[in-house]
Amino acid sequence: MIATDTATGPFDSTDEAVLRELRETAARLDPCPADLAERVKFALTVQALQAEVAQLTSQPELVSRTSATQEPAEATTVTYSTESLSIMVSVSREGAGRTRLDGWVTCGPAEVELDQGEHGVRRATADEDGRFVLADLPRGLAHLLVRPARGRPVVTPQFTL
Amino acid sequence: MTEHRSPETDTAQPSLAQRAGERFTAYRDGEPEAMGQLVELLTPLLWQVARAHGCAAHAAEDVVQEVWLRLVDHVDDIREPLAVLGWLVVAVKREAWRDGRAARRSTYDETGTVDPGAVDEDPESLAILTERQRTLWAAVGELPDRCRVLLRLVAFVDRPDYDQVSTALGMPRGSIGPTRGRCLDKLRRSLAADPRWVDA
The missing domain is CATH 1.10.10 (Arc Repressor Mutant, subunit A)
Structure with a gap:
Protein backbone atom coordinates (compact mmCIF):
# COMPACT_ATOMS: atom_id res chain seq x y z
CA MET A 1 0.00 0.00 0.00
CA ILE A 2 1.29 3.39 -0.93
CA ALA A 3 -0.07 4.93 2.27
CA THR A 4 2.11 2.65 4.35
CA ASP A 5 5.15 3.43 2.24
CA THR A 6 5.04 7.18 2.83
CA ALA A 7 4.01 6.78 6.46
CA THR A 8 7.18 4.81 7.12
CA GLY A 9 9.31 7.34 5.27
CA PRO A 10 11.77 9.36 7.35
CA PHE A 11 10.51 12.46 9.13
CA ASP A 12 11.78 15.21 6.85
CA SER A 13 12.06 18.98 6.69
CA THR A 14 8.58 19.32 5.16
CA ASP A 15 7.15 17.49 8.17
CA GLU A 16 9.02 19.88 10.39
CA ALA A 17 7.66 22.86 8.46
CA VAL A 18 4.07 21.56 8.66
CA LEU A 19 4.32 21.13 12.44
CA ARG A 20 5.91 24.55 12.84
CA GLU A 21 3.03 26.06 10.90
CA LEU A 22 0.53 24.08 13.00
CA ARG A 23 2.10 25.40 16.19
CA GLU A 24 1.89 28.94 14.88
CA THR A 25 -1.76 28.41 13.87
CA ALA A 26 -2.85 26.90 17.20
CA ALA A 27 -1.00 29.59 19.13
CA ARG A 28 -2.77 32.31 17.14
CA LEU A 29 -6.24 30.80 17.08
CA ASP A 30 -6.25 29.47 20.63
CA PRO A 31 -3.47 31.14 22.61
CA CYS A 32 -2.68 30.25 26.20
CA PRO A 33 -3.92 33.22 28.27
CA ALA A 34 -0.97 35.54 28.80
CA ASP A 35 -1.34 35.65 32.58
CA LEU A 36 -2.09 31.97 33.17
CA ALA A 37 1.48 31.10 34.20
CA GLU A 38 1.52 34.05 36.63
CA ARG A 39 -1.73 32.91 38.21
CA VAL A 40 -0.44 29.36 38.54
CA LYS A 41 2.69 30.63 40.27
CA PHE A 42 0.57 32.68 42.65
CA ALA A 43 -1.57 29.64 43.49
CA LEU A 44 1.62 27.62 44.13
CA THR A 45 2.90 30.32 46.50
CA VAL A 46 -0.35 30.33 48.44
CA GLN A 47 -0.28 26.56 48.67
CA ALA A 48 3.39 26.37 49.68
CA LEU A 49 2.99 28.93 52.47
CA GLN A 50 -0.43 27.68 53.54
CA ALA A 51 -1.23 31.35 53.31
CA GLU A 52 -4.51 33.18 53.45
CA VAL A 53 -5.36 35.23 50.39
CA ALA A 54 -6.45 38.75 51.24
CA GLN A 55 -9.37 40.16 49.27
CA LEU A 56 -9.56 43.60 47.77
CA THR A 57 -11.82 45.56 50.12
CA SER A 58 -11.49 49.07 48.76
CA GLN A 59 -11.36 50.11 45.14
CA PRO A 60 -8.22 51.87 44.00
CA GLU A 61 -8.50 55.59 44.52
CA LEU A 62 -6.24 58.43 43.65
CA VAL A 63 -5.20 60.46 46.65
CA SER A 64 -3.12 63.60 46.78
CA ARG A 65 -0.30 63.54 49.20
CA THR A 66 2.02 66.24 50.26
CA SER A 67 5.56 65.08 50.63
CA ALA A 68 8.14 66.56 52.94
CA THR A 69 9.37 68.80 50.16
CA GLN A 70 5.88 70.23 49.74
CA GLU A 71 5.58 68.81 46.24
CA PRO A 72 2.19 67.23 45.85
CA ALA A 73 2.42 63.68 44.63
CA GLU A 74 -0.32 61.43 43.42
CA ALA A 75 -0.70 58.01 44.93
CA THR A 76 -3.07 55.14 44.37
CA THR A 77 -4.29 53.47 47.52
CA VAL A 78 -5.99 50.11 47.91
CA THR A 79 -6.83 47.92 50.87
CA TYR A 80 -6.73 44.13 51.08
CA SER A 81 -8.23 42.25 54.00
CA THR A 82 -8.58 38.86 55.59
CA GLU A 83 -10.65 38.16 58.69
CA SER A 84 -7.67 38.81 60.90
CA LEU A 85 -5.85 41.73 59.27
CA SER A 86 -5.91 44.47 56.68
CA ILE A 87 -3.12 45.65 54.41
CA MET A 88 -3.24 49.15 52.99
CA VAL A 89 -1.01 49.76 50.01
CA SER A 90 -0.24 53.17 48.62
CA VAL A 91 1.73 53.33 45.39
CA SER A 92 3.33 56.50 44.06
CA ARG A 93 5.64 57.33 41.21
CA GLU A 94 9.24 58.19 41.77
CA GLY A 95 11.55 59.56 39.10
CA ALA A 96 13.06 57.54 36.25
CA GLY A 97 10.32 54.93 35.98
CA ARG A 98 10.64 53.89 39.59
CA THR A 99 7.90 53.40 42.14
CA ARG A 100 7.50 53.72 45.89
CA LEU A 101 5.21 51.65 48.05
CA ASP A 102 3.98 52.87 51.44
CA GLY A 103 2.27 50.12 53.37
CA TRP A 104 0.39 49.69 56.57
CA VAL A 105 -0.71 46.44 58.20
CA THR A 106 -3.13 46.21 61.11
CA CYS A 107 -1.23 43.43 62.86
CA GLY A 108 1.65 45.58 64.08
CA PRO A 109 5.19 44.34 63.53
CA ALA A 110 5.53 41.87 60.66
CA GLU A 111 7.93 40.66 58.05
CA VAL A 112 6.88 41.86 54.60
CA GLU A 113 7.98 40.56 51.20
CA LEU A 114 7.18 42.16 47.88
CA ASP A 115 7.36 39.61 45.06
CA GLN A 116 7.96 41.24 41.69
CA GLY A 117 8.39 38.04 39.72
CA GLU A 118 11.36 38.32 37.42
CA HIS A 119 12.48 41.48 39.24
CA GLY A 120 12.95 39.47 42.40
CA VAL A 121 11.80 39.83 45.98
CA ARG A 122 12.26 42.89 48.23
CA ARG A 123 11.91 42.60 51.99
CA ALA A 124 10.90 45.09 54.66
CA THR A 125 9.86 45.03 58.29
CA ALA A 126 6.64 46.65 59.42
CA ASP A 127 7.23 48.66 62.62
CA GLU A 128 5.22 48.61 65.85
CA ASP A 129 2.50 50.64 64.13
CA GLY A 130 2.51 48.30 61.15
CA ARG A 131 4.11 50.79 58.76
CA PHE A 132 6.65 49.87 56.11
CA VAL A 133 8.19 51.48 53.06
CA LEU A 134 9.70 50.01 49.92
CA ALA A 135 11.30 52.62 47.70
CA ASP A 136 13.02 52.67 44.31
CA LEU A 137 11.05 49.74 42.92
CA PRO A 138 10.85 48.81 39.24
CA ARG A 139 7.36 49.13 37.78
CA GLY A 140 5.31 46.06 37.00
CA LEU A 141 3.15 43.41 38.63
CA ALA A 142 3.72 42.51 42.25
CA HIS A 143 2.10 40.92 45.24
CA LEU A 144 2.77 41.27 48.95
CA LEU A 145 3.37 38.55 51.49
CA VAL A 146 2.91 39.53 55.12
CA ARG A 147 4.15 37.29 57.92
CA PRO A 148 2.57 38.50 61.15
CA ALA A 149 4.24 37.67 64.48
CA ARG A 150 1.35 35.26 65.10
CA GLY A 151 -0.93 33.43 62.71
CA ARG A 152 -0.80 32.40 59.08
CA PRO A 153 1.00 34.40 56.43
CA VAL A 154 -1.21 36.51 54.19
CA VAL A 155 -0.72 37.16 50.48
CA THR A 156 -2.41 39.83 48.42
CA PRO A 157 -3.57 39.32 44.85
CA GLN A 158 -1.35 40.85 42.21
CA PHE A 159 -1.42 44.59 41.74
CA THR A 160 0.40 46.97 39.46
CA LEU A 161 3.23 49.15 40.66
CA MET B 1 31.98 21.49 9.59
CA THR B 2 30.14 19.64 12.33
CA GLU B 3 29.55 22.93 14.19
CA HIS B 4 27.35 24.22 11.42
CA ARG B 5 23.90 22.84 12.09
CA SER B 6 20.44 24.21 11.67
CA PRO B 7 18.59 24.82 14.96
CA GLU B 8 16.15 21.98 14.20
CA THR B 9 18.82 19.34 13.98
CA ASP B 10 21.13 20.65 16.65
CA THR B 11 21.27 17.75 19.08
CA ALA B 12 23.29 19.82 21.55
CA GLN B 13 20.20 21.97 22.13
CA PRO B 14 18.27 20.45 25.04
CA SER B 15 14.69 19.51 24.16
CA LEU B 16 11.67 20.86 25.99
CA ALA B 17 11.45 17.70 28.12
CA GLN B 18 15.15 17.99 28.98
CA ARG B 19 14.88 21.62 29.97
CA ALA B 20 11.80 20.79 32.04
CA GLY B 21 13.61 17.89 33.72
CA GLU B 22 16.56 20.12 34.52
CA ARG B 23 14.31 22.75 36.19
CA PHE B 24 12.43 20.01 38.04
CA THR B 25 15.68 18.59 39.41
CA ALA B 26 16.80 22.07 40.49
CA TYR B 27 13.51 22.55 42.33
CA ARG B 28 13.83 19.22 44.07
CA ASP B 29 17.38 20.09 45.04
CA GLY B 30 16.19 23.15 46.91
CA GLU B 31 15.87 25.94 44.34
CA PRO B 32 12.27 27.15 44.85
CA GLU B 33 12.25 29.60 41.91
CA ALA B 34 12.93 26.70 39.52
CA MET B 35 9.26 25.69 39.90
CA GLY B 36 8.20 29.10 38.60
CA GLN B 37 10.48 28.65 35.59
CA LEU B 38 9.03 25.19 34.98
CA VAL B 39 5.53 26.69 35.09
CA GLU B 40 6.49 29.30 32.50
CA LEU B 41 8.14 26.71 30.30
CA LEU B 42 5.29 24.19 30.16
CA THR B 43 2.04 26.09 30.79
CA PRO B 44 1.55 26.99 27.09
CA LEU B 45 1.83 23.29 26.15
CA LEU B 46 -0.50 22.20 28.97
CA TRP B 47 -3.07 24.76 27.82
CA GLN B 48 -3.03 23.11 24.40
CA VAL B 49 -3.37 19.67 26.02
CA ALA B 50 -6.49 20.77 27.92
CA ARG B 51 -8.01 22.50 24.89
CA ALA B 52 -7.23 19.62 22.53
CA HIS B 53 -9.09 17.33 24.94
CA GLY B 54 -12.23 19.41 24.81
CA CYS B 55 -12.02 21.77 27.78
CA ALA B 56 -13.80 25.09 27.46
CA ALA B 57 -11.40 28.00 27.89
CA HIS B 58 -12.31 28.73 31.49
CA ALA B 59 -12.19 25.06 32.46
CA ALA B 60 -8.81 24.69 30.74
CA GLU B 61 -7.35 27.36 33.00
CA ASP B 62 -8.67 25.57 36.10
CA VAL B 63 -7.42 22.20 34.89
CA VAL B 64 -3.91 23.48 34.20
CA GLN B 65 -3.72 25.21 37.57
CA GLU B 66 -5.04 22.16 39.42
CA VAL B 67 -2.43 19.91 37.82
CA TRP B 68 0.45 22.21 38.76
CA LEU B 69 -0.71 22.22 42.38
CA ARG B 70 -0.84 18.45 42.27
CA LEU B 71 2.65 18.17 40.82
CA VAL B 72 4.10 19.96 43.83
CA ASP B 73 2.42 17.40 46.10
CA HIS B 74 3.81 14.53 44.02
CA VAL B 75 7.38 15.71 43.57
CA ASP B 76 8.78 12.64 45.31
CA ASP B 77 6.77 10.24 43.13
CA ILE B 78 8.54 11.35 39.97
CA ARG B 79 11.76 9.38 39.91
CA GLU B 80 12.89 10.34 36.43
CA PRO B 81 13.03 14.14 35.97
CA LEU B 82 12.98 13.75 32.18
CA ALA B 83 9.49 12.24 32.57
CA VAL B 84 7.98 15.30 34.23
CA LEU B 85 6.64 16.60 30.92
CA GLY B 86 4.85 13.32 30.24
CA TRP B 87 3.51 13.22 33.83
CA LEU B 88 1.98 16.65 33.38
CA VAL B 89 0.50 15.84 29.96
CA VAL B 90 -1.16 12.68 31.33
CA ALA B 91 -2.47 14.55 34.38
CA VAL B 92 -3.97 17.36 32.29
CA LYS B 93 -5.49 14.87 29.85
CA ARG B 94 -7.20 12.95 32.67
CA GLU B 95 -8.39 16.08 34.41
CA ALA B 96 -9.74 17.36 31.09
CA TRP B 97 -11.70 14.15 30.56
CA ARG B 98 -13.15 14.39 34.05
CA ASP B 99 -14.12 17.97 33.38
CA GLY B 100 -15.62 16.99 30.03
CA ARG B 101 -17.82 14.35 31.63
CA ALA B 102 -19.01 16.86 34.22
CA ALA B 103 -19.68 19.47 31.55
CA ARG B 104 -21.71 17.00 29.44
CA ARG B 105 -23.81 16.09 32.49
CA SER B 106 -24.62 19.71 33.20
CA THR B 107 -25.21 20.87 29.64
CA TYR B 108 -28.31 19.71 27.87
CA ASP B 109 -27.69 19.27 24.18
CA GLU B 110 -30.25 17.41 22.14
CA THR B 111 -27.89 16.82 19.23
CA GLY B 112 -25.37 15.20 21.58
CA THR B 113 -22.55 16.99 19.84
CA VAL B 114 -21.41 19.32 22.57
CA ASP B 115 -17.75 20.08 22.10
CA PRO B 116 -16.85 22.69 24.68
CA GLY B 117 -13.25 22.71 23.53
CA ALA B 118 -14.09 23.65 19.98
CA VAL B 119 -12.25 26.73 18.91
Missing part, protein backbone atom coordinates in the same frame (compact mmCIF):
# COMPACT_ATOMS: atom_id res chain seq x y z
CA ASP B 120 -14.50 29.55 17.88
CA GLU B 121 -14.30 29.09 14.16
CA ASP B 122 -16.45 31.93 12.99
CA PRO B 123 -15.07 33.87 10.03
CA GLU B 124 -13.90 36.66 12.29
CA SER B 125 -11.59 34.52 14.43
CA LEU B 126 -10.31 32.65 11.39
CA ALA B 127 -9.52 36.00 9.80
CA ILE B 128 -6.40 36.34 11.96
CA LEU B 129 -4.96 33.33 10.12
CA THR B 130 -3.29 33.33 6.74
CA GLU B 131 -4.97 31.39 3.93
CA ARG B 132 -2.35 28.69 4.35
CA GLN B 133 -3.01 28.44 8.10
CA ARG B 134 -6.78 28.24 7.56
CA THR B 135 -6.21 25.40 5.10
CA LEU B 136 -3.93 23.61 7.55
CA TRP B 137 -6.36 24.03 10.46
CA ALA B 138 -9.24 22.67 8.38
CA ALA B 139 -7.13 19.68 7.26
CA VAL B 140 -6.13 18.90 10.86
CA GLY B 141 -9.79 19.14 11.87
CA GLU B 142 -10.63 16.40 9.34
CA LEU B 143 -8.20 13.92 10.91
CA PRO B 144 -9.31 11.23 13.37
CA ASP B 145 -9.37 12.56 16.96
CA ARG B 146 -6.23 10.71 18.03
CA CYS B 147 -4.23 12.18 15.16
CA ARG B 148 -5.66 15.66 15.63
CA VAL B 149 -4.60 15.67 19.30
CA LEU B 150 -1.20 14.06 18.67
CA LEU B 151 -0.20 16.53 15.97
CA ARG B 152 -1.48 19.56 17.83
CA LEU B 153 0.62 18.63 20.84
CA VAL B 154 3.84 17.46 19.22
CA ALA B 155 3.82 20.79 17.40
CA PHE B 156 4.56 22.37 20.79
CA VAL B 157 7.48 20.15 21.81
CA ASP B 158 10.84 19.21 20.32
CA ARG B 159 11.48 16.15 18.23
CA PRO B 160 13.27 14.11 20.94
CA ASP B 161 10.07 14.50 23.02
CA TYR B 162 7.64 13.02 20.45
CA ASP B 163 7.77 9.53 21.98
CA GLN B 164 7.08 10.88 25.44
CA VAL B 165 4.05 12.81 24.16
CA SER B 166 2.78 9.82 22.15
CA THR B 167 3.03 7.57 25.19
CA ALA B 168 1.33 10.16 27.39
CA LEU B 169 -1.56 10.22 24.91
CA GLY B 170 -1.79 6.42 24.99
CA MET B 171 -0.36 5.98 21.50
CA PRO B 172 2.55 3.70 20.68
CA ARG B 173 6.10 5.00 20.61
CA GLY B 174 7.08 5.85 17.07
CA SER B 175 3.58 7.13 16.23
CA ILE B 176 5.50 10.09 14.91
CA GLY B 177 9.28 10.22 14.42
CA PRO B 178 11.75 8.85 13.46
CA THR B 179 9.39 7.89 10.63
CA ARG B 180 6.65 10.24 9.53
CA GLY B 181 3.92 8.07 10.99
CA ARG B 182 0.31 7.67 9.89
CA CYS B 183 -1.08 10.87 11.36
CA LEU B 184 1.36 13.24 9.76
CA ASP B 185 1.25 11.23 6.56
CA LYS B 186 -2.54 11.62 6.36
CA LEU B 187 -2.23 15.31 6.95
CA ARG B 188 0.46 15.72 4.28
CA ARG B 189 -1.62 13.82 1.74
CA SER B 190 -4.65 15.91 2.45
CA LEU B 191 -2.62 19.12 2.15
CA ALA B 192 -0.89 17.97 -1.04
CA ALA B 193 -4.32 17.51 -2.61
CA ASP B 194 -5.43 21.01 -1.62
CA PRO B 195 -4.57 23.76 -4.10
CA ARG B 196 -4.96 26.41 -1.40
CA TRP B 197 -2.02 24.83 0.44
CA VAL B 198 0.12 24.03 -2.57
CA ASP B 199 -0.23 27.49 -4.11
CA ALA B 200 -0.07 29.53 -0.93
